[in-house]
Amino acid sequence: MLKSIRKYFTILNYFLKYVVSCTALFYIGYRITNTSFESKELMLFLNPVTFLTLLFLSLGNWSFEVLKWKIVVETFDKISFKKATYETLVAYTYGIITPFNSGNYLKKIFFYPQVKTKDIVFVNLFKGIYQMIITLLFGSWGVCALIDKLDAKIFNQQGFLVLTSSIGTVVCLIFRNKIKSYIKSIPLKIHRQLFIYSAIKYLFFSFFLLYLLHQSTKNYTELYAGICVIYLLSSLLPIINILDFAMKGSIALFVLVPLGYSDGNILMVYFLLWLYNHATPAILGSILQFFNTKKVVL
Secondary structure (H helix, E strand, O other), X not given: OHHHHHHOHHXXXXXXXXXXXXXXXXXXXXXXXXXXXXXXXXXXXXXXHHXXXXXXXXXXXXXXXXXXXXXHHOOOOOOOHHHHHHHXXXXXXXXXXXXXXXXXXXXXXXXXXXXXXXXXHHHHHHHHHHHHHHHHHHHHHHHHHOOOOOOOOOOOHHHHHHHHHHHHHHHHHXXXXXXXXXXXXXXXXXXXXXXXXXXXXXXHHHHHHHHHHOOOOOOHHHHHHHHHHHHHHHHHOOOOHHHHHHHHHHHHHHHHHHHOXXXXXXXXHHHHHHHHHHHHHHHHHHHHHHOOOOOOOO
């Protein structure tokens, strides 16, 4: 199927370029115009210092996402930071309007010749696994720190963790030989870089929420533990990107309201998180497609 798609990909690429970009831009515009907050509440988050801080944290988050893509691709091909940025943002634009981020993975495959398809699939998976490891490490600490304050009746931690662990174990057992040989083929330096970059990306992303949600009367450690739990839960759930704002906002309400944070404040913060870290990259990815005049690689 992939081979037949590649055959007509030149035409398909031009068609998808416009459809995906227009759909993404329409959705972002719709979300912005249909999200209403009090002007006073909004202005508190839009002062110059806050704007520059959030911009710095968002740029840091996406810079390390690009670096992660660059180092995994360089295991089989040369790639510049500029090209890695282009591929990351354009692929993200496809991912934001497709179920389970599938467009992101598929678009990255089509950036390279067919002979590189398996390499792209593996490095994409490899990159995601390291990010998940970091999320699990921080999230596990968050659950332990807030175990007495989380509603175990609503979130059946034992059953959910057993289920996800079982699925992961089964997948690893089925593909253990391929996974083992592939991991061994990756230099230790790349493993180390991916772990460090994934951790730094996580810190940029989580500090975005920490900066916006922190109140002088609240405990920093407790808040950060709550943020780690939110990321853990949202990573384990099969969220469709286009519903990301709604799903993560709901999880944030579940975790942070018991800690004393207001519903309105949480939703405002998650809207800004979505605007900086999801909408803006998708808009940039849409724009970048129209300025790309290079021939599509088949």
